[in-house]
Amino acid sequence: MKKLVIVGCGQLAGIVSDAIVSGILPDYDLVGVYSRTTAKAERLAGKMDQHGKVCKVCTSMEELLALKPDYLVEAASPAAMKEFALPALKNGTSVVTLSIGALADEKFREEVISTAKANNTRVHIVSGATGGFDVLRTAFLMGNATATFFNEKSPYALRGTPVYENSLLTEKKVVFTGNAKEAIDLFPTRVNVAVAASLASVGPEKMQFAMQSTPGFVGDTQRVEIKNDQVHAVVDVYSATPAIAGWSVVNTLLNITSPLVF
Numbered sequence: 001m002k003k004l005v006i007v008g009c010g011q012l013a014g015i016v017s018d019a020i021v022s023g024i025l026p027d028y029d030l031v032g033v034y035s036r037t038t039a040k041a042e043r044l045a046g047k048m049d050q051h052g053k054v055c056k057v058c059t060s061m062e063e064l065l066a067l068k069p070d071y072l073v074e075a076a077s078p079a080a081m082k083e084f085a086l087p088a089l090k091n092g093t094s095v096v097t098l099s100i101g102a103l104a105d106e107k108f109r110e111e112v113i114s115t116a117k118a119n120n121t122r123v124h125i126v127s128g129a130t131g132g133f134d135v136l137r138t139a140f141l142m143g144n145a146t147a148t149f150f151n152e153k154s155p156y157a158l159r160g161t162p163v164y165e166n167s168l169l170t171e172k173k174v175v176f177t178g179n180a181k182e183a184i185d186l187f188p189t190r191v192n193v194a195v196a197a198s199l200a201s202v203g204p205e206k207m208q209f210a211m212q213s214t215p216g217f218v219g220d221t222q223r224v225e226i227k228n229d230q231v232h233a234v235v236d237v238y239s240a241t242p243a244i245a246g247w248s249v250v251n252t253l254l255n256i257t258s259p260l261v262f
């Protein structure tokens, strides 16, 4: 059995813990959880307890890592990923991350890579709200690739960001164009998906990114397009809710222990 812990006990973490309870991840014991709001970690651990599973509520990262987990699911935020990835990797704990935006910072990414190598650990980048990383990587490896990313969302999903204005409630507008690095700098918790697709292919600086706000739109469209001399591939995912990102963690955890790897 692999020892698993979760950092960040919100909506997506709940999908992972439900998968454990329902027996979809039989190779994992969820031994500990940690969240900034301890009540959320207690709620998640309480659910495990109801199903006869012992899961410790930790009040610090040190306490969580002292459980010597094999895998840590990061479902908190890119800021949390920046804070916790290196201590986890040094602890012998591999990281499965949703907050891939943290890795757009090249210096941090290089530190993560060297720390993982030195400690025989790995960072697993989940497909999140998109997918097709196999075809993106393959087309990139063939050479001469260019790639673009398009995200469509509701104006309500942009409240609290620098691009929000009331006119978005009635007018369709492309609110941002730039590269994936610039996008995550402007929307630090909302475009992890674009950074992930860029790391699988042309890199954060070379992935062209556009975000469109559409009145009345529900959910998200994430469309990645890659072209080289021979290949033109489009990965176009619409999702009514962010649940797909939580399920992509379940998929990655399954792949880690499966004899057949996708």
Ligand SMILES: NC(=O)C1=CN([C@@H]2O[C@H](COP(=O)(O)OP(=O)(O)OC[C@H]3O[C@@H](n4cnc5c(N)ncnc54)[C@H](O)[C@@H]3O)[C@@H](O)[C@H]2O)C=CC1
Residues within 6 Å of the ligand: 007, 008, 009, 010, 011, 012, 013, 034, 035, 036, 037, 040, 075, 076, 077, 078, 079, 080, 083, 098, 099, 100, 126, 127, 128, 129, 130, 189, 192, 193, 196, 242, 245
């Ligand atoms: N790769 C992808 O396609 C996607 C990635 N995400 C990422 O997944 C993360 C989790 O998403 P949700 O579950 O919807 O968010 P949420 O807001 O429901 O849950 C996040 C939880 O983490 C906790 N948290 C935040 N910072 C923390 C810290 N430094 N230490 C400990 N706990 C901390 C919060 O208190 C909260 O309980 C998001 O922040 C985002 O970065 C979300 C959607 C798609």
Ligand SMILES: O=C([O-])CC(=O)C(=O)O
Residues within 6 Å of the ligand: 128, 129, 151, 153, 189, 190, 191, 192, 193, 194, 220, 242
């Ligand atoms: O727009 C979305 O739903 C994807 C998202 O939150 C992210 O990539 O962080």
